[in-house]
Amino acid sequence: MTPNEHHAVDFFARESLPAPHVTPSQAERIAADCFGITASAEPLGSNQDANFLLRLNDGTPEAVLKIANCAFHVNEIDAQDQAADVIAGTLPQLRLATVLREPNGAPRAATVQSAEGPVIARLLRYLPGGTLAGPRHLSPRTVAAMGTIAGQISSALRSFEHPGIERVLQWDLRYADRVVDQLLDHVKEPARREAVRAATADAWAQVQKVADLLPHQAVHLDLTDDNLVCSPDDHLKSPDGVIDFGDLTKSWAICELAVPLSSMLHHDGVAPHDVLPAVRAFHAERALSPAEAAALWPLVVLRAAGLVASGRHQAAVDAGNAYVQSRLDLEWRIFEQATSVPAAVMTNLVKEAIGLADASASAPSPTRFLVRGLSSRDIATVDLSAGADVMDHGAWLEADSEDRIAASLLAGGAAAVVTRHGQARLTQAPALSATAPATVATGIDLWLGTPAAVQAPGDGEILEAAPGHLAITSGDYTLTLSLTEAVRPSRPPGARVRAGEELFTLPAGARVRISLHQYDAPDIPAFVQPECAPGWLALTADPSTLLGIPASGRASQPDLLARRDAVFASAQEHYYADPPQIERGWRHHLISADGRSYLDMINNVTPLGHAHPRVEQAVSRQLRRLNTNSRFHYSAVVEFSERLAALLPDALDTVFLVNSGSEAVDLGLRLAIGATGRHDVVALREAYHGWTYASDAVSTSLQDNPNALATRPSWVHTVDSPNSYRGRHRGPAAERYAPEAAAFIDSLAASGRPAGAFLSETFYGNAGAVALPDGYLAQVYGAVRRHGGLAIADEIQVGYGRLGHWFWGFEQQQVVPDIVCVAKAMGNGHPLGAVITSQAVADRYRNQGYFFSSTGGSPVSSIAGLTVLDAFRDEDLQGNAMRAGENLKSRLQDLADRYSIIGSVHGSGLYLGLELVRDHNTLEPATEETAELCDRLLGRGVIVQPTGDHLNILKIKPPLCIDTAAVEFFTRALDHALTELGHGGE
Numbered sequence: 001m002t003p004n005e006h007h008a009v010d011f012f013a014r015e016s017l018p019a020p021h022v023t024p025s026q027a028e029r030i031a032a033d034c035f036g037i038t039a040s041a042e043p044l045g046s047n048q049d050a051n052f053l054l055r056l057n058d059g060t061p062e063a064v065l066k067i068a069n070c071a072f073h074v075n076e077i078d079a080q081d082q083a084a085d086v087i088a089g090t091l092p093q094l095r096l097a098t099v100l101r102e103p104n105g106a107p108r109a110a111t112v113q114s115a116e117g118p119v120i121a122r123l124l125r126y127l128p129g130g131t132l133a134g135p136r137h138l139s140p141r142t143v144a145a146m147g148t149i150a151g152q153i154s155s156a157l158r159s160f161e162h163p164g165i166e167r168v169l170q171w172d173l174r175y176a177d178r179v180v181d182q183l184l185d186h187v188k189e190p191a192r193r194e195a196v197r198a199a200t201a202d203a204w205a206q207v208q209k210v211a212d213l214l215p216h217q218a219v220h221l222d223l224t225d226d227n228l229v230c231s232p233d234d235h236l237k238s239p240d241g242v243i244d245f246g247d248l249t250k251s252w253a254i255c256e257l258a259v260p261l262s263s264m265l266h267h268d269g270v271a272p273h274d275v276l277p278a279v280r281a282f283h284a285e286r287a288l289s290p291a292e293a294a295a296l297w298p299l300v301v302l303r304a305a306g307l308v309a310s311g312r313h314q315a316a317v318d319a320g321n322a323y324v325q326s327r328l329d330l331e332w333r334i335f336e337q338a339t340s341v342p343a344a345v346m347t348n349l350v351k352e353a354i355g356l357a358d359a360s361a362s363a364p365s366p367t368r369f370l371v372r373g374l375s376s377r378d379i380a381t382v383d384l385s386a387g388a389d390v391m392d393h394g395a396w397l398e399a400d401s402e403d404r405i406a407a408s409l410l411a412g413g414a415a416a417v418v419t420r421h422g423q424a425r426l427t428q429a430p431a432l433s434a435t436a437p438a439t440v441a442t443g444i445d446l447w448l449g450t451p452a453a454v455q456a457p458g459d460g461e462i463l464e465a466a467p468g469h470l471a472i473t474s475g476d477y478t479l480t481l482s483l484t485e486a487v488r489p490s491r492p493p494g495a496r497v498r499a500g501e502e503l504f505t506l507p508a509g510a511r512v513r514i515s516l517h518q519y520d521a522p523d524i525p526a527f528v529q530p531e532c533a534p535g536w537l538a539l540t541a542d543p544s545t546l547l548g549i550p551a552s553g554r555a556s557q558p559d560l561l562a563r564r565d566a567v568f569a570s571a572q573e574h575y576y577a578d579p580p581q582i583e584r585g586w587r588h589h590l591i592s593a594d595g596r597s598y599l600d601m602i603n604n605v606t607p608l609g610h611a612h613p614r615v616e617q618a619v620s621r622q623l624r625r626l627n628t629n630s631r632f633h634y635s636a637v638v639e640f641s642e643r644l645a646a647l648l649p650d651a652l653d654t655v656f657l658v659n660s661g662s663e664a665v666d667l668g669l670r671l672a673i674g675a676t677g678r679h680d681v682v683a684l685r686e687a688y689h690g691w692t693y694a695s696d697a698v699s700t701s702l703q704d705n706p707n708a709l710a711t712r713p714s715w716v717h718t719v720d721s722p723n724s725y726r727g728r729h730r731g732p733a734a735e736r737y738a739p740e741a742a743a744f745i746d747s748l749a750a751s752g753r754p755a756g757a758f759l760s761e762t763f764y765g766n767a768g769a770v771a772l773p774d775g776y777l778a779q780v781y782g783a784v785r786r787h788g789g790l791a792i793a794d795e796i797q798v799g800y801g802r803l804g805h806w807f808w809g810f811e812q813q814q815v816v817p818d819i820v821c822v823a824k825a826m827g828n829g830h831p832l833g834a835v836i837t838s839q840a841v842a843d844r845y846r847n848q849g850y851f852f853s854s855t856g857g858s859p860v861s862s863i864a865g866l867t868v869l870d871a872f873r874d875e876d877l878q879g880n881a882m883r884a885g886e887n888l889k890s891r892l893q894d895l896a897d898r899y900s901i902i903g904s905v906h907g908s909g910l911y912l913g914l915e916l917v918r919d920h921n922t923l924e925p926a927t928e929e930t931a932e933l934c935d936r937l938l939g940r941g942v943i944v945q946p947t948g949d950h951l952n953i954l955k956i957k958p959p960l961c962i963d964t965a966a967v968e969f970f971t972r973a974l975d976h977a978l979t980e981l982g983h984g985g986e
Contacts, residue, residue, distance in 0.1 A: 008163075009071045011170040012178065018318040020050045020067050020114040027052040027065055030121050034110040037062060037123075045226075045323030047314060049246055050114075053126065063100060064124040068246070070116045077120055079164025080245035081107055083157060083218060087242070090156040094149065095229065095241030097124045127241040129232040132225035136237065137269045137980035139932055140277045140578070145238045146260050147278025150223050151285025153242070154256045158286075160218040165250040170310055171221055172251045173258060176302035177204040179309065186312035192332070199339050200305045203298035206343060213291035214252040221247040221255060224263035235918075235928040237982075254292040257282045258299035262307070265300075265337035266330045268980040269939065272341045273531045276353045283354040293356050297338075297346035304338035307331040342522040345535035352534045362551070363516055363541040364475030366457035367499035369548045370514070371416070374452060376548035378415035382406060384425040386584045386591045393613055394586050396426040403511065406447040410509075417447040420552045421542035424595035428527050431589055431597050432969040434940045434976070439595030440533040442524050442540050443480075443515030446547070453505045454481065454512070456497040457546045465489040470503060474516065477541060482513040482526075516541040530594035575945055576938060585610025588959045588966055590943055599966055599973075601944040601958045604797060604911075607825040608871045609961040615828050618867040622860045630657060630857025640862040643869055644834060647807065649816045654842040656835040657857040661796035661823030662690025664833040667851075668821045669694045669757060671837055672790040675844040678756030679715045682745055682784065686721040686949050688766045689759065689794055698759055701766045702949040717755070719744050722776055723767050725904050725915065726923045734773040741776075742783035754787035757819075762809030763798045768913025768953030769906045777813040785818075790841065793817035796833070797911065800825035801872060802960065804882030804909025812908070828871075830864040831855050877960040884962050885909035891971040892956075901926055901983045912956040913947065914974075925950035933977055940973040 022030075027041035031054050039062050044051035050067040068077055081099040088096045099107040100123040108123040132138065132146075170179045180200045187193040222244055229241030261275045279296070282288070288296070311331045314324045351357045382405060383390070390405050398404070402425075406417040419425070421444050428439040457474060464471035467486040472479050487504045491497060506512065517524050521539040528536045542551035560581060564574070580598070584591035587609035590600045600610070608615065622636070630637055641655040656671075658664050673679055681698055683689075688701040697713050712718070719741040721727050724734035748755055758780055764770040781791040798809035799822045806812045808820070818841060823833030833856060845851070855861060872878065889905055892914055896902040903917035916926035916933070930946045930953070937944055947955035958966075978984075 008073045008076055008167045009069075010168040011175070012168060012182070014071055018116075018314075019046055019048050019321055020070060020116055020119050021320075022050040022052075022067050022114055024052065027054075027067070030067070030110075030112050031065055034112060034121060035108060035123055041065065045326075046244075046246075047321075047324060061126045061128065064097065064126050064243075066122050066124050067112070067114065068120045068122070070114065070119045072120070072246075073164065074120065075162070075164035076167060076248075077109075077122070077164070079162040080248045081122075082162060083160055083165075083220075083248050084245050086160055087153055087156045091152050093240070094152065095127050097127055097241070097243035097245075099124055124243075127229045127243060129230045129234070129241065131243075132228050132230065132237060132239060134225075134982070135266065135268045135980075136982035137936060137977075138225075138264055138267045138274075139236065139935060140274070141236065142238050143264060143270075143275060144277040144281040145240075146223070146225075146228060146264070147257070147281030148285055149228065149239060149242065150256050150260050150278070151282035153220055153223065154217070154253055154282070154286045157218040157220070158253075162218070165218050165248060167249045169221070169247060169249050170306070171247050171259075172249055173255045173299050173302050173306070174251055176200070176299075176306050179306050180302075183309040183313040186316055187309060188312070192308070195339070196305045196308050196335065199301050199335070203301040203305070203343060206298040207295050207302070210291040210294050211252075213289070214254060214295060215289075215292075216250055217253045219249060219251050219253065219256045220245060221249055221251065221259060223256065223260045225260075225267070226263070228260075235926070236932055252295070252299075253286075254288070254295055255299060257288075258296055258303055261296075262300050262303040262334055262338060265304070266333040269936070270337075271531075272337060272346055273349060273529075273535075276349060279350055279353050288354055288356075290351075290356055293351050293354060294347055296350050297343045300346075301338045301343060304331075304335040308335050341532060341535070344522060344539060345532060347535075348538040349532065349535040352538075357534070358538060360538070361518075361541050363543055363545045364458060364477060366546050367459075368455055368457055370454060370457050370543075370546040371446070371448070372453040372455050372502070374416055374547065379547060379549055380409045380414035380417050381549065382409060382417050382419055383423075384419060384427050385423055386426045386593055386595055388426070391426050391584065392611070396429065397431055397586075401427050402445070403447075406511075407509075410447060410449040415449050416547075417449075418544065418547060418549065419445045421540070421544060422533070422537050422552055424530055424533075424593065425527070426584070426591060426595045429591070429595045429597050432599060432941065432966065433597065434969075434973055436529045436531060436594075436596055438525060438527040438529050440528050440530050440537070442517070442526060442528060442536055443513055444543055446512050446514060448506055448508060448510050448512075450508050451505065454503045456499055456501045456503060458499045460497055462489070462491050462493050462495045462497060465491065465493050472497065472503070473519070474546075476519055477516045478519055478521075479543070479546070480513075480515045480517070484511040514543045514546070516543045516546075530596070575943070576935065580938070587611075588962045596941070598938070598941055598943045599958075599970055601942060601956050601970060603959055604802065604957040605824050606829045607800060607802065607877060607960040608828045608868060608875070609959040610829075612828055612871065614871055615830070615864055615867050618863050619830065619860055622863040625859075627858050627860045629854045630852045634859050636859045636862035636866065637857055640865045643866060645836060648820060648836055651816060651838050652820060652836045654837055654839045656837075656842070656851060657853050657861065658823075658833040658835065659831045659853060659856045660690075660833050661821065662692045662695045663856070664796065664821035664823050664835050665689045665695035665698070665759070665792075665794060666692040667835045668792045668819045668837075669698070669759065671819055671835065671841055671845050672757035672792055674848050675841045676756040676788055676790060678754055678789065680717060680748060680753045680755045681715060682717045682719060682741075682748070682755045682758045684721055684760045684764075685709070685718045686723070686766055687761060687764070687794075689796075703766075703947075703951060717744070717748060721764070721767060722772055723764065723770050724773055725770060725906065735775075737773055738776045738779035741780045745780070745783040745787065745789075749787040755784055755789045757790050757792050758784040759792040759794060761794045761797065762813060763803060763908070763911065765797045765911075766947060766949070767906075768915055768948045768955065769908075769911045769957075770913065771906070771908065772813060775813070777810065777815045781815055781817070790818035791815070792819045792821065795820055795822045796824050797957070801878030801881055802909055802911045802957065804878065804885045807878060826868060827861060827864045828868050830861060832861045832865055875961065880962075881909040881960045884964070884967055885912065887964065888912065888956070888967045888971070891967065892974075895971065895975060895978070899978050899983050901929060901978070906953070907956070910956070910958055910960055910962065914954040914956060915948070916952050916954070925952035927952045929981070929983070930954065932981060936977040936981060937973055940977055942970055942973045
C-alpha cells in the first residue's frame with residue numbers, strides 16, 4: 001500500500017505531523033538504491049518533511065531528496081508536482097524546484113520505509129543560491145520582489161484544479177482559529193498565551209466580516225523567506241526561485257500574500273509598514289479586491305498566531321527536530337511585529353497602498369463651538385512644519401518650543417493659538433534618530449490667551465472623566481480633551497450632556513489637546529510615524545471645525561518626484577530611488593517634509609553647516625544695500641580678495657572670482673593656456689573637475705561619463721590614477737606613479753607637444769579621498785615646469801581646512817602650485833568660487849581680453865565669502881575637522897577590523913572614504929552592497945552616498961561643524977546597518 005492511499009491529510013484528525021526520522025546515511029542509501037545516485041546527504045530543515053541535499057563526490061549538488069510526511073496522500077504529492085510544472089510553464093523566468101522526471105515523463109519517485117511507515121521519496125531540482133532565511137534586513141527591492149513572485153504564482157494557479165489540493169492543513173488560514181484553539185496550551189507562558197488568544201479572536205472576527213467575499217483557489221501557501229531562492233550572482237538577495245510545494249492546497253487566494261508578509265516581520269529593521277512594497281507588487285500582478293484588502297492584515301496576524309502555537313506544539317511532538325527548535329524565538333518575533341500596529345491601521349495602509357483608501361471622514365457639525373465666546377477670527381493657526389519660519393535657527397530643537405511659539409503669538413494679540421491636524425511637526429523630531437520619529441499629529445493643540453469655558457459641541461455621553469482628561473461622544477466619534485492643568489470635569493462618566501453644557505473652565509495660558517476618533521478605534525497616540533500616518537489618520541477627523549475654523553484637509557497632491565521627472569532634465573539626477581523630500585537644513589542636519597532629521601555626511605558645500613545665521617544675516621543685509629557685478633567699485637570685493645590671497649603662499653597674490661568650481665577649473669585652464677601659449681593639458685584619470693566644456697574635457701570619472709577616456713579632445717592627455725590602494729601600483733610601489741607621470745610629460749615635450757598645464761586634485765577625491773603618494777606633486781610639477789608649463793591645483797573639495805591638518809591640500813604635498821582653483825566651501829552654499837594665481841600669469845590673460853563675474857564678484861558674494869572666513873576663524877572649523885576627523889577615522893578603522901567587506905579607510909580630517917570590497921586580495925568592488933548600505937543608512941537617519949569609478953566607496957565629507965555626538969551616531973548606524981545586511985561583525 002502506498003502512503004495514506006485513500007485519504008488526503010486532515011490535520012485535525014491527526015493533530016501531530018512529526019517529520020520522518022531519516023538519518024543522512026539512510027538518505028544516502030535511498031538515493032543509491034532507488035535512484036542510482038552515489039552521493040553524500042546534507043540535511044535541510046523542514047517542519048514536517050525530511051529534506052536532504054545530495055552532493056556528488058566532487059561536491060557538486062545533484063538534487064534534493066525530499067521524503068514526504070507519511071500522512072501525505074499520493075494524490076497530494078502528485079498535485080504538488082503538477083502545480084510546479086504549471087508554474088514553470090507559465091513563468092519561465094522563475095526558477096522552480098520541480099520534480100526530476102524519467103525519460104518517459106514519470107516523476108523520479110519511490111516508496112520507501114521509514115520509522116513511521118511507508119513514505120514517498122522524490123528527487124527535486126536543486127536551485128543554487130540560497131534562500132532569504134535568517135535575520136538579514138530585507139530592502140524595499142527584495143520585499144517588492146517577494147510580492148511580485150507571490151502575485152505571479154497566484155495568477156498562475158488561479159485555474160489549477162486537482163483532487164490532491166482538497167486538504168485540511170494546519171497552515172491553511174481558513175482554519176486558523178481552530179488551529180490556535182487546539183494548540184494554544186503548548187504556549188506555556190501565561191502572558192504570551194493570552195496575547196495569542198486575544199489577537200486570534202480579534203483577527204478572526206475581522207476576517208469573518210468579509211470571508212464570504214474572499215475568492216478560493218490553489219495556493220502554494222508557503223512563499224516565505226525560507227522558500228524563496230536568490231541567484232548566486234545577486235549580491236542584493238532578490239529572489240528569483242521557489243522551492244517546497246509541500247503546503248499546496250486550496251484556500252483563500254489572499255493567503256498567498258499573507259504568508260510571505262508574515263515571514264518578513266522577523267528580519268532586522270523590518271517594521272509592519274515596510275512590507276507595503278510587497279502589497280503593491282502583488283496587486284500589480286494580481287489585483288486585490290476590497291474584501292481581500294480588508295482581510296489581509298488580520299490574516300497576517302492569524303498566520304503569526306498559528307506559527308507560535310504550531311511551533312510550540314511541533315517542538316513538543318518532534319523534540320529532536322533542530323530546525324523546529326531554532327525557530328521558536330523567530331516565530332514570537334513575527335507575532336510581536338504583526339500585532340505591534342493595530343490591524344485597523346495596517347488595513348488602512350494596505351488600502352492606501354493599492355488605491356482603495358476610504359474617503360476621508362468629516363468631523364460632526366457642532367451645535368455649539370467647543371470654546372464658549374471664542375471667535376474664529378481671534379484664533380491664530382500656527383505652522384510647525386519643517387518649512388515654517390518659526391523653525392529657523394534650530395528653534396525646533398529647543399525645549400518647550402511649541403509653548404514658546406504659542407506664547408509669542410498670544411502676546412502678539414491672538415486670543416487663542418491652534419495647531420494643524422495631520423501635520424508633521426518638526427518640533428517632535430530629535431536631531432539624531434535611528435528610527436523615524438512620531439511627528440504627525442492625530443489631533444490639534446489649543447492654547448488660550450484668556451480664561452474660557454469649554455462646552456459640549458453637541459448632545460453626548462461622558463465616557464471618561466478625570467483631572468485633566470475628558471472623553472465624550474460626538475456623533476459617531478469620540479471627542480477627547482487632554483489638559484495641561486489638572487482641571488476636574490463638571491460631570492462624571494456615564495452622564496448625558498446637552499449641546500452647550502459647560503464641561504469645565506480653563507485659565508489663561510492653558511493648553512488642551514483635542515482629538516476626534518472613530519468610536520471603535522484602537523487607542524490612538526497623539527503623534528505617529530509619517531510612514532504609518534495615513535493608517536492612523538483614517539481613524540480620526542479634524543477637530544478644528546469644533547472651534548469654528550476650517551479643517552486642514554489632506555487632499556492628495558501630485559507626486560513631487562513625478563513632477564520633477566516631468567520637467568527637470570533627467571541628467572540632473574537625484575540621490576536615492578525613493579528620496580526623502582528635504583526642505584530644511586540646520587548645521588549638520590537635513591530635515592525632510594515629514595519632520596525627520598537626517599545626519600548629513602556628504603555636504604561639503606556647507607562647511608559651516610546649513611542655514612548658518614551669520615551668513616544668512618550678512619547676505620540679507622547686503623541684499624538690502626547693493627548687489628551688482630565686479631565692474632563696479634565697492635569695498636567688499638577688495639577686502640575679500642585680500643583676505644583670500646593672504647591665505648595662500650606669497651607668489652599667489654592675484655584673485656579672480658567666479659560662480660562655481662566648474663568655472664574655476666575652466667578659467668584656470670584658460671589662464672595656463674594663455675600664459676604659456678600651449679594648448680595641451682595633462683590630467684589624472686578617474687578624476688572629476690566640472691561640467692563646463694574645458695573642465696569636462698579634463699574629467700575622466702567613468703561614473704560621471706562612462707565614455708570619458710574615449711571622448712577626450714586631442715589636447716587632453718591623461719596619466720595613471722595614483723591610487724595606492726587599488727591602482728596599478730599599490731602600497732609602497734605607489735612611489736612609481738610620479739616618475740612614470742613625469743616621464744610621460746617629458747615624452748610629450750619630446751614629441752613637440754609640451755604641456756601647457758598639469759591639472760589634478762591635491763587629494764584624490766573621486767577615488768574616495770585617497771591621498772596622493774608622498775612627493776607625487778613635487779615630481780610632476782617639476783616635470784611640467786621643466787617644459788614651460790604651469791601646475792594647476794584643484795582645491796574645490798579639499799580646500800578650506802577640510803583635511804584638518806592642512807588648510808590647502810597642496811600643503812600636504814609640500815608644493816606650491818602656479819594656479820589654485822577653489823569653490824564649494826567659499827560661500828557655504830552661496831554660488832562662489834575663485835582662481836588665485838600670480839600677477840604675471842594674470843597679466844598674460846589680461847592681454848587677451850576682459851573678465852568679470854556677475855555673481856561671483858558681486859557684493860553679496862564677497863560678503864558671503866568674508867563671513868565664511870570669519871566663521872572659520874571664530875569657530876575653529878579647521879581644528880574641528882582635525883579632531884572630529886581623527887575620532888571618526890579611528891571609529892571607522894575599528895569597524896574595518898570587524899567587517900571584512902570594508903577594504904580600507906581613506907582620507908584625512910573630514911574628507912574620508914570607506915571602500916567596500918568583496919575580496920581583500922582581488923579588491924573586487926562591492927558596488928551593489930555599497931548602494932544597499934546607503935539605502936539602509938537612510939532608513940537609520942543618515943545621508944551618505946557612494947563615489948569612485950566603481951561606486952563602492954562611501955564618500956564622507958560632512959559639514960565641518962559636525963560634533964562628537966553625530967560622529968558616534970554615524971558609526972553606530974553604520975555598525976548596525978552592516979550587521980543587518982548580513983556582512984558579519986565580531
